[in-house]
Amino acid sequence: MNKDLTVGKPSTVLWRFCLPLFGSILFQQLYNIADSLVAGKFIGENALAAVGNSYEVTLIFLAFAFGCNMGCSVIVSQLFGAKETGKMKTAVSTSALLAAAVCALLMLCGLLFCRPLLMLIRTPEELLADSALYLTIYIWGLPFLFFYNIANGIFTALGDSRTPFLFLAFSSSANILVDILFVTRLHMGVDGVAWATFLCQGVSCILAVVAVLRRLAAIPTARRPALFSARLLRRILSIAIPSTLQQSFISVGNLVIQGVINSFGAGVIAGYAAAVKLNNLVITSFTTLGNGISNYTAQNLGAGKTDRIRQGFFAGLRMVWVLGLPLAAAYFFFGSFFLRLFMDAPTAQAMETGRIFLRILSPFYIVVSAKLAADGVLRGAGLMKAFMVATFTDLILRVFLAILFSRTALGSVGIWCAWPVGWTIAAALSLLFLRSAFFAGKQRA
16 A cells, blocks of 8 residues: 655654564565575585675675665655656656666676676685575576565555565565575575575565556556656666665675685684674664655655654654664674574684674664664755765775774774774764754755
């Protein structure tokens, strides 16, 4: 059901809209978590390390899919809020054409350069073959990734967060079962884990695209909308490019950090691979809630209701803290338990690496959640310069400090210490930009 986010109490509207988004991202993360869990439990520690090593490369592809999602979602939200349904449908088809072109280019580059890239980040020889195999299969599934993200962006732009949640709940649960089937019954290795994700994400994509086409067909327009608009493409790109750059530069930064981590050996790689999946579950949840705040902001901006944007930010901030703090406490006090879900017979080095990583990062989840809530408002309002400055500050600091600290007596522990520094400074910047735009009489027109 389409939902108008410009009416009703902001806190109530956001909770009802964002809770299914939170559930969706939990199931979305099950794709990657299931791969690592099954690889570590049923294949071995080296398989876990190989999947984790490849994961950092897949984040580059995810960055472009995320950018297409946000460009489509924010502009469609603004047009939906302004009741311009004809332009809204043109924005949808324009976004789909953009996603198809970007996806084709990335598939070509990925298939040609995935192995050299893995070698560039110093993937250990014993992990290289499995990492390359997993990554190649993943690349063939990129069309499913891109078009699912476009469909998901359209649903959320229309105020419907429940439908994509139902698709993901089904496909992610199926992914776990297929992972286990391929590995334990068909005796496949890392390739079985990759093919399970490929198949289940394909089903999710097809269902989502069919459903969104039916939803759009039910929305009346005065005349047949155009298939493509250069003007709308420019508006979409004004959101998509900064969002893609944000995520892709973060991914490139993570690759640099992965290269530093790889120099410490397979035990540290495996421990990091397990811990970073747990960390990314939280960070991606905050990011998704921030995306919900972006849709809320965009609809209200389209309707000219800027007072509701300020109210929505504080409601969103309370929401991310309520949902995030229990996860932070769980990781800090029970990190070893969660890490053992990924590893059947972990080495002491792998367990210690993962435990220290979670202990250092989890207390700062309250900081990064505030940043991502503020970023949601900035992106939904189209204030992309401010959004980019805060994001790149975080990235540059984390990469630079990770390299610097790893060369001290701290060793690999120094890498993990870089995260809180970057998060804290970037959060301060995002909040200052938000205050300037919406809390100091300088609202965006």
